[in-house]
Amino acid sequence: MPTIGWIFLILALALIVGGLMILRDSAHSMKISDEKMKKIRERQKELEAQDNEDDDWK
Template structure:
């Protein structure tokens, strides 16, 4: 393989590895406020209760 081919392979691998590292580093940077988390938990409980009622009805 000519040198330019190896350069393209190395650049492609570097872009893939770099993208994965950035994704890993930013994976936990989204913080959810306590207020939003409470709303999420409340909605989840409502949906579970509704699903249970639907299952009991059938």
């Protein structure tokens, strides 16, 4: 493979690894407020109740 091919290959791998590392580092910094978490749990309970109701109907 020519030298330019190796350069492109190394550059592509570096971009992929760098992107994954940035994603990993930023994954824990996104905190959800207690109020939003409460709304999420309430909505989840509503959906589960609706799903159970639909299962009973079938």
